[in-house]
Amino acid sequence: MVVANVGDDFEHWGMHISPDLDTLMYTLAGVANGETGWGRAGETWRVLEEVSLLGGENWFRLGDRDLAVHIQRTARLKSGVPLSRVTIDLCRAMGVQIPILPVTDNRLRTIVDTTDGALDFQTYFVHRRCEPVVTGLRFDGASRSVLSAGIGAALEDPGLSAVILCPSNPFLSLDPILAAGDLRRRLQDCSAPVVAVSPMIGSKAFKGPTAKIMQELGHLPSSLAIAEYYADLLDGYVIDRADARISDEVEKLGIRVRITGTLMDTLEQKQKLAAGVMAFTEILG
Amino acid sequence: MVVANVGDDFEHWGMHISPDLDTLMYTLAGVANGETGWGRAGETWRVLEEVSLLGGENWFRLGDRDLAVHIQRTARLKSGVPLSRVTIDLCRAMGVQIPILPVTDNRLRTIVDTTDGALDFQTYFVHRRCEPVVTGLRFDGASRSVLSAGIGAALEDPGLSAVILCPSNPFLSLDPILAAGDLRRRLQDCSAPVVAVSPMIGSKAFKGPTAKIMQELGHLPSSLAIAEYYADLLDGYVIDRADARISDEVEKLGIRVRITGTLMDTLEQKQKLAAGVMAFTEILG
Numbered sequence: 087m088v089v090a091n092v093g094d095d096f097e098h099w100g101m102h103i104s105p106d107l108d109t110l111m112y113t114l115a116g117v118a119n120g121e122t123g124w125g126r127a128g129e130t131w132r133v134l135e136e137v138s139l140l141g142g143e144n145w146f147r148l149g150d151r152d153l154a155v156h157i158q159r160t161a162r163l164k165s166g167v168p169l170s171r172v173t174i175d176l177c178r179a180m181g182v183q184i185p186i187l188p189v190t191d192n193r194l195r196t197i198v199d200t201t202d203g204a205l206d207f208q209t210y211f212v213h214r215r216c217e218p219v220v221t222g223l224r225f226d227g228a229s230r231s232v233l234s235a236g237i238g239a240a241l242e243d244p245g246l247s248a249v250i251l252c253p254s255n256p257f258l259s260l261d262p263i264l265a266a267g268d269l270r271r272r273l274q275d276c277s278a279p280v281v282a283v284s285p286m287i288g289s290k291a292f293k294g295p296t297a298k299i300m301q302e303l304g305h306l307p308s309s310l311a312i313a314e315y316y317a318d319l320l321d322g323y324v325i326d327r328a329d330a331r332i333s334d335e336v337e338k339l340g341i342r343v344r345i346t347g348t349l350m351d352t353l354e355q356k357q358k359l360a361a362g363v364m365a366f367t368e369i370l371g
Numbered sequence: 372m373v374v375a376n377v378g379d380d381f382e383h384w385g386m387h388i389s390p391d392l393d394t395l396m397y398t399l400a401g402v403a404n405g406e407t408g409w410g411r412a413g414e415t416w417r418v419l420e421e422v423s424l425l426g427g428e429n430w431f432r433l434g435d436r437d438l439a440v441h442i443q444r445t446a447r448l449k450s451g452v453p454l455s456r457v458t459i460d461l462c463r464a465m466g467v468q469i470p471i472l473p474v475t476d477n478r479l480r481t482i483v484d485t486t487d488g489a490l491d492f493q494t495y496f497v498h499r500r501c502e503p504v505v506t507g508l509r510f511d512g513a514s515r516s517v518l519s520a521g522i523g524a525a526l527e528d529p530g531l532s533a534v535i536l537c538p539s540n541p542f543l544s545l546d547p548i549l550a551a552g553d554l555r556r557r558l559q560d561c562s563a564p565v566v567a568v569s570p571m572i573g574s575k576a577f578k579g580p581t582a583k584i585m586q587e588l589g590h591l592p593s594s595l596a597i598a599e600y601y602a603d604l605l606d607g608y609v610i611d612r613a614d615a616r617i618s619d620e621v622e623k624l625g626i627r628v629r630i631t632g633t634l635m636d637t638l639e640q641k642q643k644l645a646a647g648v649m650a651f652t653e654i655l656g
């Protein structure tokens with residue numbers, strides 16, 4: 087089961103867009119655009135071109151195939167179907183077998199406090215290209231949100247092998263998941279091992295503004311700082327060989343460490359890392 | 372000034388669609404699809420194909436270029452801009468010089484009462500292909516609607532040459548315009564000549580279900596029946612040569628008649644008919 091962030095969700099062109107759910111779905115369906123890192127392969131841009139000609143908003147690049155997903159999602163949400171159910175049906179239509187669940191069906195929105203004021207996530211991330219200095223993050227609606235059906239049961243399932251916090255921006259992508267409902271407490275209480283894979287190698291993130299935001303929020307950008315940030319949750323931590331020297335300090339936090347190659351440029355690297363993480367959880371479990 | 376029907380407007384895929392406004396705009400912009408009689412030339416169908424694959428509604432054929440217009444219209448309506456203003460701006464972006472105005476900015480919807488129950492216009496017209504037997508028509512919201520800004524002033528302008536009721540389905544296309552606000556009374560009081568062009572030749576309409584609906588509503592399908600139907604409004608009436616024999620009966624209603632060729636298969640035919648109608652109004656005025 088993949089539990090996904092909905093803090094990036096937003097309304098654009100009157101449609102409900104769920105960028106993280108879509109990236110997961112497109113990737114697992116094998117139709118993700120490998121060149122851009124977002125959207126769909128073989129995309130066309132007819133609608134966006136025409137909306138631009140009509141003077142409409144074009145800062146968020148919605149392709150024609152991608153747009154169809156938002157149209158269908160929005161129509162079903164408007165008819166009262168919860169996001170988790172819509173996502174399951176979209177995944178089925180795209181041939182994705184692995185269940186992808188939004189962490190909550192409730193409205194949960196990441197607000198980025200910056201020196202330019204409070205910005206909603208997409209305004210900060212896409213429109214403003216992460217340029218404003220971040221002073222804090224809030225997850226609107228998180229505390230009163232309810233976890234999607236199935237997440238609680240999965241975490242209490244005695245057969246659960248492990249919970250993996252995938253390598254991603256802790257502040258922008260993991261925190262809004264962990265802030266939903268009582269998920270953080272449930273992970274603390276979870277009997278299966280909780281393992282994070284660091285999104286950094288040395289002082290650099292695989293991609294995106296992780297290092298920049300860490301510095302702006304007063305953290306040293308490093309895998310160690312992320313281990314400290316999630317110390318209350320983690321049983322295990324996977325770091326890159328280049329960071330082997332921090333291993334002892336992480337272990338002092340009561341967290342077991344696995345050193346491996348964490349860069350994921352190729353499918354082979356991804357599969358190798360995933361297999362290594364699963365082997366690590368077996369030792370922990 | 373072209374005053375257009377909004378009774379066919381509807382919501383689909385979460386968007387506000389105004390088929391009559393769009394057909395006028397596309398036609399006057401020179402981008403209408405001449406083969407289908409609706410939508411845009413050079414259209415592509417990527418979004419519709421994808422929505423279909425995802426299990427979405429595909430009975431209303433929205434092309435990619437067409438969709439861009441609905442996206443932009445809907446976004447602006449949601450931000451509080453009235454439909455008439457949105458239409459003016461869309462027309463400007465598409466290079467249309469002639470002002471096209473929705474008859475009202477208020478919600479006005481054609482409801483078709485049939486032997487299969489009450490159907491909204493598009494369900495009757497597109498989804499059910501005009502097959503159900505019509506027992507009556509209603510124009511939801513018409514009586515409390517307000518005419519779009521500019522229509523009242525145009526009708527009271529001493530320089531107004533004429534009002535033309537264009538050849539179209541009297542029940543489905545003209546009546547919902549005439550039902551808006553106080554337009555019917557304003558046309559009765561209008562000092563400029565009011566002229567209709569019959570949409571029929573003999574017992575057949577140029578296109579669409581006019582004859583079928585007239586019969587279902589108890590009218591003989593003919594240009595004479597339409598003249599009788601609009602007798603309270605008309606100063607002049609334009610009929611095809613094939614209907615010359617009804618001329619005397621129409622004149623008995625106090626309506627002057629012009630006999631000409633009313634079929635409009637080519638642009639040349641359209642221009643010739645338009646010039647003939649304008650010459651006729653000069654005689655009446």
